[in-house]
Amino acid sequence: MRNHINHITKLEFLPAFKAAFDQAFTPANICSAFRGAGLVPLQPEAVLSKVDVQLRTPTPPAALPEAPWVAQTPSNVRELEAQSSLIRERVRQHKSSSPASIIMAIDQLKKGAEVMMLSAELMRDRISSLEKANSAASERRRRSKRRIQKHGVLTKGAGEDILAQNEADQQIAHEERQGGARSGLSQRAQRRCTRCKETGHYSRTCKTDTINIE
Structure with a gap:
């Protein structure tokens, strides 16, 4: 790879592997590996001293604090609850300050509720249309079965x-x-x-x- 050679044949690989093997696996390198493993010379403490296991109960990860809710139009039940809590907190803290922020939060809550109600109304109309179509299809199947039963x-x-x-x-x-x-x-x-x-x-x-x- 250093010489930009990306392909090598088997006949070229075997001599190159032999040369690399002889260069890497020298007696000094082999003895150094055994010495690091505590085998030659035999020194088990060299390895056991590094294995210092202390059992302990892991500390549970700290819960990430939730970002404070910013007044906006809610789009689901969770956001609706957060918006309601925000309004209650602002009403509780309101004394002589301007009620503009409270009014804006209430308007956003109203808008979100209107969107949810409209979506529910559209869903009800869709379900009603599907039920009528299903009822008509079932009636056609029943009429077809009655005709077959009538004529035998x-x-x-x-x-x-x-x-x-x-x-x-x-x-x-x-x-x-x-x-x-x-x-x-x-x-x-x-x-x-x-x-x-x-x-x-x-x-x-x-x-x-x-x-x-x-």
């Missing part, structure tokens, strides 16, 4: 008949819009069976065997 279970055949009738109605309406309606044509298409395509019955009552056995 919708089977596959009945559903196919309804789809076929809707397609016939759309075809008749399309022909009438184009002026191609024939005289005597019924305003409502006859129901056709989805199996045999004949009129007069449904697929549920169709007697045609749809299973062809080869």
